[in-house]
Amino acid sequence: DTGVSQNPRHKITKRGQNVTFRCDPISEHNRLYWYRQTLGQGPEFLTYFQNEAQLEKSRLLSDRFSAERPKGSFSTLEIQRTEQGDSAMYLCASSLDGRQGGIYGYTFGSGTRLTVV
């Protein structure tokens, strides 16, 4: 297993366009998380899945954002009608379960850098 994979690595889009990012977690990991990181800040929680169920969403996740994990494997994060404030690094992470992730940390992907122009 090659770890958590995120695609694309970079995305430049015009304001108002829709974008979709993909995350492939470690195959046996049941938990999948999305975080967002802006310049000079630490990662901020967006949402997490336990298998295919989305169990928590941050208030940062406005109605323009939607995330899915249809078969409990890969996940997608879609942003509709992008705004300049959406420019950030979007990080995906996975863990075997909550407790394992808490004690031994998540495995993060390298992120997708979104630039909205």
Added chain:
Amino acid sequence: DQQVKQNSPSLSVQEGRISILNCDYTNSMFDYFLWYKKYPAEGPTFLISISSIKDKNEDGRFTVFLNKSAKHLSLHIVPSQPGDSAVYFCAAAKYNFNKFYFGSGTKLNVKP
């Protein structure tokens, strides 16, 4: 509302000396604390963790200290090596581990 704070954006130390990175938190409900290291163009990688029932955890050159009464934790790296140069994030979670709250990071530069 930043519940985890790292007040030093950067730190520079000489190779072989001790690096001390600090982190403060406000929520007494946090149960677990982790440190992550991040190199440019990569995702954060887990470094070391500590439970709220302990005050110290050691792993090789890395030691994390927790002072619950002061709501403060620190990461000690001894001896520091140039390869330790990276951004270090502290993070905290409640008992259910549903999410982590991250600090804003400290950029460590270890000079040869």
